[in-house]
Amino acid sequence: MQPIQLQWIDFTVILAYVAFILGIGWALARYMKNSRDFLTSGRAIPTWVTGLAFISANLGALELVGMAASGAKYGIATAHFYWVGAIPAMIFLAVFMMPFYYGSKARSAPEYLKLRFDERVRILNGAAFAVMTIFMSGISMNALAKLLHLLLHWNYNLSLWISSVVVVLYVFKGGLTSAIYTEVLQFFMIVLGFTPVVYLGLKDVGGWNALKRHLADVAQNPAALALNDKTFSPDAWSHAWRPLLAGPEHNPMGVDIFAMVFGLGFVLSFGYWCTNFLVVQRAMAAKNMTAARNTPLVAAVPKMLFPAIVILPGMIAAALMTMPDKDYRIPPPIISDQNYAKAVEAVKSAKPSVENPGIDAVQKALGAPVFDDKVSALISTNMLTPLSDSQIKEGLYNSVAENDYDSVIPSLVKKYCPPGLLALALTALLASFMSGMAGNISAFNTVWTYDLYQTYRRLVLDRPRAATIQRADGKSEEVTFIPKDLGDDHYLWMGKAVTVVGALLSIGCAYFANNYGNAMDVVQLGFAFVNAPVFATFLLGMFWKRTTGTGAFYGLIGGIFTSAVFQSLTLAKGDLPGLKGGYLGVVLSFRSEMAQNFWMASFAFVACFIFTVAISIVTRQRKSDEDLKGLVYSLTPKIKDHEKHFLQRPAVLGVILLICCVILNIIFW
């Protein structure tokens, strides 16, 4: 893609945005008096704010870019991540789990595990979360800096550092409150910034019905667009359930119904939305129990409608590719100018006498797969009337048979935005990146300070020590040293310091992701293993009082181990044994990596569940019923919400939202 030139209006809008988010940080700084204010925002935030922050923290650049990519690859079925996955999980969190998170007075999700089980479970979960958060933040930052480079030719290092400095400044000043407040502002920025782009794209395609028609063309021959190498029934991109019910070979995701509903819908989505501290932290910052429970419900409303701005662009991009007069393609992966130059020469020197006229040579020079028909057409056109180098280059660009799906959003922004609106869309991209990073950092510093550092101090550094001292009269005496309590100021200081350190670590991870893509794949695989079983631990902890700390700890480890073993014995079609799985032999083969991943999660969850139950039965429960009050369902007094207005009860709201979600599923069946 050619870079876009920005006008004064574009810079003004971006600067206005940056000024306002920094202003929020400064305005909140005077409320940050102790570590609780800074790390848990003192539990004083209104519901609509925590609700919108709840989804905004998840709406990082990766989510935006990734969902559009899936929209192009799989069509409306991508919405299963929302309508089967996120929404039911958010409702479950609100109605059933929030009372324990909020009511237990835990400051973080790992701290809940400590109260419910013991320090081992807390440290396992907290450490895994801390490492993962930093890496995810780095991956997201790398993606954004690359995107800005692609779109605007901004310097990679500069955009990485400048946007990180902005985030650090406002989180450092205003802590979690600042992160949450700016996330809400960013939420509106993202929605209002991308809506006109989607509107223009949909109008250009010719409306919803025309989009469906073009997607039917896509489904019947996705190979022509390098989207998929099989053919599907015409409704495969425009219906969510029909292709899924027809079986894994009939939908572009290659997923069966069980993997979708149990693996994604239950295990992975509930695991993410109900236990990931990044999102749960937002609800825990609410001002009271009702506000905390309503937070995920408030979030569910826009979340349900999000496919219209995050998935629809991908579907529009796929449809546009079938319309030759629109002159659009999802950009191919970046190919160096040298390779293009070599390929241009290969086109020029192709001889008509050779049977396969130079296509292989072009493919080799480009270093990427090409559409044979397009290249041979290009070669014959050039032979009839010689084209200029730049015309040939453009022809080659359009012949690359590979798509860089991450460029869907930027390429649409570029196609439809005049200066002015362009600034708004770019700011929306920046906003999604910043909200993701601020979310990660504010969750990281809480878990670090309270779950790792404070625990380490209590268990190791500040433990009372026995010592023998020699008195002046020659006798020795046994004494106990109790180290001085450092007080809250120390932890406030630590929280602030870790904000900066966390940002620096994420920047390091961004460079790591940029330079060692393969190593990063290994790291992410590790996270997949760790995340798959974790919901079983929380579920059993909250709803079965007999679950013991030992059971939870070894059950979780057993679940993680199961994911690793499962992955090493299975493989997706078309992959080679190795990082993608199957290195211990292929026992099971799946139609796609997505199916493999969903099944892995299902196995890990079931294994963790069984291990935890079995070990709990044979180990002693060290916590009394009194200890577990407020932490386990059966031992906690039921919350009375009948005093409130009928429509304000979380359970009622949850049911209403669930019905809306079902209706959406039926509309796009």
Next chain:
Amino acid sequence: MLDLRWPIGLMFSLIGALLLIYGVATRSDTALYERSLGININIIWGIVLLIFGVLMVLGAAMGKKEQ
């Protein structure tokens, strides 16, 4: 604590006004709006943002009065 509707309202009012002014200033430039299918999207969306921003500010101002 800070009412979040203030910064949101003020920011979108400002950005909406900027887009609107820019859209009006460039309204005769048809080449500029070829990308947006010939629609002067800056004027339209500038107005939308301005309305949203003003509503937020009004909400904040009224919320303050109640207190």
